Amino acid sequence: MVQTGMKKAITLRDIARETGVHVSTVSRALDARTQASLTAEVVERVRATAERMGYRPNRLASGLRTNRTMTVGLVIPDITNAVFPLIVRGIESVLEPLGYASIIVNTDNLSEREHRLVDLLQERGVDGVIHAAATRNDPKIVEMAARGIPMVTVNRSIEHSDIPAVVSDDARGVQMMLQYLYDQGHRRIAHLSGPAQSSTGQARRQAFVEAAQALGLELPQAAIVESARYEEDEGRRAALRLLDSGWPFTAILCANDRLALGAIAVLRARGLDCPADVSVTGFNDMPLLDLILPRLTTIRIQQFEVGKASAEILVRIMTETTPRIPRETVLPVFLVERDSVAPPRAASRRAC
Numbered sequence: 001m002v003q004t005g006m007k008k009a010i011t012l013r014d015i016a017r018e019t020g021v022h023v024s025t026v027s028r029a030l031d032a033r034t035q036a037s038l039t040a041e042v043v044e045r046v047r048a049t050a051e052r053m054g055y056r057p058n059r060l061a062s063g064l065r066t067n068r069t070m071t072v073g074l075v076i077p078d079i080t081n082a083v084f085p086l087i088v089r090g091i092e093s094v095l096e097p098l099g100y101a102s103i104i105v106n107t108d109n110l111s112e113r114e115h116r117l118v119d120l121l122q123e124r125g126v127d128g129v130i131h132a133a134a135t136r137n138d139p140k141i142v143e144m145a146a147r148g149i150p151m152v153t154v155n156r157s158i159e160h161s162d163i164p165a166v167v168s169d170d171a172r173g174v175q176m177m178l179q180y181l182y183d184q185g186h187r188r189i190a191h192l193s194g195p196a197q198s199s200t201g202q203a204r205r206q207a208f209v210e211a212a213q214a215l216g217l218e219l220p221q222a223a224i225v226e227s228a229r230y231e232e233d234e235g236r237r238a239a240l241r242l243l244d245s246g247w248p249f250t251a252i253l254c255a256n257d258r259l260a261l262g263a264i265a266v267l268r269a270r271g272l273d274c275p276a277d278v279s280v281t282g283f284n285d286m287p288l289l290d291l292i293l294p295r296l297t298t299i300r301i302q303q304f305e306v307g308k309a310s311a312e313i314l315v316r317i318m319t320e321t322t323p324r325i326p327r328e329t330v331l332p333v334f335l336v337e338r339d340s341v342a343p344p345r346a347a348s349r350r351a352c
Contacts, residue, residue: 072128136159
């Protein structure tokens with residue numbers, strides 16, 4: 001009769017006996033956060049021995065001892081938006097080497113779904129949360145942070161709160177793009193703004209108004225159309241409203257790339273050419289834009305770097321006793337010139 005049984009799990013003590021070092025040294029050598037206190041030779045010897053012996057850390061047991069799960073929640077507003085994979089990669093470039101696992105949840109930009117998923121992350125005992133779907137006023141998230149749950153918002157910020165935010169220089173990006181359109185000869189420039197409840201939508205719209213006024217541009221009420229979501233369908237809806245307003249604009253500055261793609265589709269459906277009849281610009285420089293015709297002129301945000309910075313800040317909050325964290329970390333942006341902008345021609349076919 002053949003007897004079967006579970007193989008005995010390898011422990012830190014087993015590795016300590018094999019390598020001839022103390023158990024605490026083994027523990028430090030296998031923890032990316034404490035390896036720096038040991039020599040490279042000791043770390044490599046312990047890690048090689050652990051790998052050879054088939055050691056796997058027991059996260060559940062460790063969590064019970066330390067009251068930490070080594071998991072971080074990532075809250076994403078729209079998983080279909082091509083901007084977020086690079087942000088997530090930036091986050092994981094910091095978290096994974098330190099032994100953290102990410103739990104990604106997608107809110108679909110629905111506040112009820114967001115609150116339900118955030119509750120789920122708390123129930124799973126995450127050590128901290130990186131929130132990319134926060135609205136400007138989000139009392140539930142503020143309450144969560146007030147209860148001591150480490151929190152960082154990325155790409156957005158929450159007003160009237162102490163939650164650290166990592167954002168791009170939205171105002172500077174809009175100013176650069178409006179100046180670029182102005183230098184190309186445009187004087188009637190419309191704006192498809194982002195949702196007012198998002199900090200990016202509010203900041204980019206405010207920057208557009210202020211920059212347009214500084215340039216002395218005409219800015220009738222019809223010149224700005226707010227979108228409900230950062231999606232192509234909303235770009236189409238907003239562009240149709242612009243066209244139907246009768247205001248003879250020659251360029252559209254969009255609050256993100258997906259709105260711009262929707263606007264270009266509507267122009268094409270109305271028999272208008274971009275950029276010959278109407279120039280269109282975006283914001284974010286999401287991946288693969290240079291493969292879509294016309295290639296979109298846009299503002300590039302540092303997607304990977306934004307995610308990386310947010311994770312570095314969260315780790316500090318989770319591990320340091322009294323971390324000195326800035327309320328807002330702002331990363332620079334860059335104007336990317338492509339093919340969707342041209343000088344306005346004297347006789348526009350805008351009336352089509």
